C-alpha cells in the first residue's frame with residue numbers, strides 16, 4: 036500500500052488558542068489552558084494509565100460496584116478489558132443521577148424538521164420515558180444480553196430507545212435510517228435482534244420517509260424478530276402485522292414510569308454498530324459499558340471544554356458513531372443539554388444551522404467537512420445577521436478537512452473567536468483519539484494535531500511495520516497501547532477483529548488510515564489506505580458496492596473506486612463489464628445506480644457508472660483498481676508500470692470511456 040505525503044509540511048499557518056477562550060471574564064476558563072499542561076497530562080495518561088484513568092473514572096462515572104483492576108489483556112489476544120470487576124449502568128449514569136440532582140434541567144432540545152417545532156425534555160421527563168420504555172421492552176420478553184435493532188428518525192424517542200436498552204442490559208444496534216431494507220435485514224439477522232424499534236415515518240428536509248415500510252420488508256425475512264414497536268411520528272397510514280407490530284404510545288401508556296437499572300459489568304456490551312471494512316459484509320463493532328462511557332464523557336469534557344451551562348450541538352445522525360458518542364452518551368453522561376437536529380443544513384434555507392445556534396445559544400457545534408464545504412459554496416450571505424456569539428468550540432469530524440473549508444469555518448462561523456477542533460476517530464475507537472484541545476493547542480488548518488489522553492499514536496512504515504520515530508515522517512497510523520473506549524470485538528467474529536485491527540501490525544491497533552507527523556510533531560490524516568471510501572463522511576466499502584452491482588442480472592464483473600470530489604471528499608465510480616449477450620443500453624447505468632440504492636441505501640449511489648468491455652487485470656486476473664483510480668482522478672499521465680496488465684490496451688479504452696461520460 037502507498038501513502039502519499041501531502042504538501043503541508045513547509046510553512047503552515049499556525050493559529051494560536053483564541054485569546055477570548057483564555058480570558059475568563061467572557062467565558063469559562065478551559066480545563067486545560069496551556070500546551071505544557073496538556074503535555075503533562077498526556078504524558079501521565081500514557082505512562083501511568085492506571086492512575087490517570089482511575090481518577091477520571093471516579094470523577095466522571097458513578098459505579099454501583101468499584102473495580103479493582105484498571106487494565107487487563109492486550110493487543111496480542113485482543114482481550115483488552117478495563118475496570119474489570121466494576122459495575123455500573125449507562126442509563127443510570129446518563130439519566131438518573133442528573134434527574135436526581137437537576138431534575139428540571141433540559142436534557143434534550145429537539146429541533147424538529149420544521150424550524151418552529153422545538154421540543155424540550157428535562158432530565159426528570161427523560162428518566163420517566165426511559166423507564167417506561169425499559170418496562171415495555173421487559174414486557175416483550177427482552178432480557179439482559181438480548182440484541183435490539185433501532186431504525187429511527189432523529190426524534191427524542193431514538194435517544195430514549197438507546198437508553199432504555201442500556202437500562203435493562205439489552206444491546207442496541209442502531210441502523211442508520213438511510214440504509215435500505217436489505218441492509219437493515221442483514222444487520223438484524225447478523226445480530227439476531229429480537230425487537231425492532233422504529234417509527235411510522237421519518238421527516239427530513241420537508242420530505243417523508245417510509246420508515247415502517249422499510250422495516251416491514253426487512254423483518255419479513257428476519258426470523259429472530261418477535262415484535263416491532265412503532266412510534267407515531269407523522270400519523271401516516273402504515274401496513275400492520277397483528278401480533279407482531281405494537282404502537283409505542285399504547286404500550287407506553289401501560290408501563291410504569293420507573294424501572295430499576297440493571298447493574299452491568301464494565302465489560303458487558305453496551306452496543307453494536309455495524310460499519311464497513313475493506314472486505315466482506317459489514318462488521319458489528321462491539322463497545323462495552325465502562326470504557327466506552329468514560330471515553331465519551333472525557334472527550335466531551337476536554338475536547339469540547341464542556342461546562343455545566345453549555346448547550347451542546349452535534350449535528351450528526353444517531354445512526355453513526357458520532358451520534359452515539361456526541362449526541363447521546365458523551366453529553367448526557369456529563370449531565371449536559373444536548374441538541375438533536377432532525378433536519379438538513381439547507382432546509383428551509385442554508386441559514387438553518389445558524390438559526391439553530393442563535394435560537395438555542397449553542398456553545399459547542401460539531402459537524403462534518405462536507406456540510407462546511409457545501410455551506411461555504413452557497414455564500415456568506417446565509418450567515419448574515421445571525422448572532423453566533425454563544426459559540427466557543429466548533430468541531431469537524433468524519434474526513435480530512437481542507438484548509439479552505441477550515442478557514443471559512445473559523446472566520447465565518449467562529450468569527451476567529453472560537454477553538455476549531457478537527458477531531459479524528461473511528462467507529463472502532465469509540466471516541467476521539469487525535470484532536471486539538473481548545474485552550475491548549477495551537478492549530479494548523481487540516482491537521483488533527485495531537486493525541487487525546489491515553490492515546491499513543493505511532494506512524495508505521497507500511498511495508499516493514501517498523502515505527503517511524505521522530506518528526507517529518509509519513510506512513511500508516513496505528514495506536515501503541517489499549518485505551519478505554521476501543522472496540523472489544525466484532526460481533527460473533529473475533530478472528531475478523533484480530534485480522535482487521537490487531538494482526539496487520541503485531542503489537543499495534545491499526546487504523547487503516549495513512550498519516551504524517553510534520554516537523555512540529557502535528558499529525559495529519561491522509562485518508563484510508565484500504566478499500567474503504569468516505570463519501571460525505573459516510574464510510575463505504577468498495578467491495579460492498581461491487582457485490583450490490585454483481586447482483587444485477589446484466590453485470591459480469593464490477594470494480595469500484597473512490598474519486599476525488601470537491602464537495603463530498605470522495606465519490607463513487609463504478610466500472611462494470613456485462614454478461615455475454617447483454618448490450619450496454621441507454622438506461623442500464625441508471626438501473627445499476629438504482630440497484631446500489633436498493634441494496635445499500637441512497638447515500639451509496641455511484642456518481643458515475645461505466646459499462647466497459649474489460650477491466651484492467653493482471654495476468655493472474657486481479658483487478659488493478661489503482662489504474663482506475665488514476666484515470667478517474669485525471670492522473671492518467673501517472674499510471675506507472677502497466678506492463679503487468681494482461682491486456683495493456685484496455686487503458687486507452689477506459690480513458691476514452693471516462694472522458695465521454697464527463
Ligand code: WT7
Nearest residue numbers: 432433434435457458459460461462560563574
Ligand atoms: C474514518 C472513520 C468517527 C467519526 C465519524 C466517522 C475518517 C474521521 C477524520 C478527521 C481525517 C477522518 C478516517 C477514519 N476520519 N475523522 N478528522 N480527519 N479523517 O467514523 O465511519 O468509522 O469512519 O473516517 O478515514 O478511518 P467512521
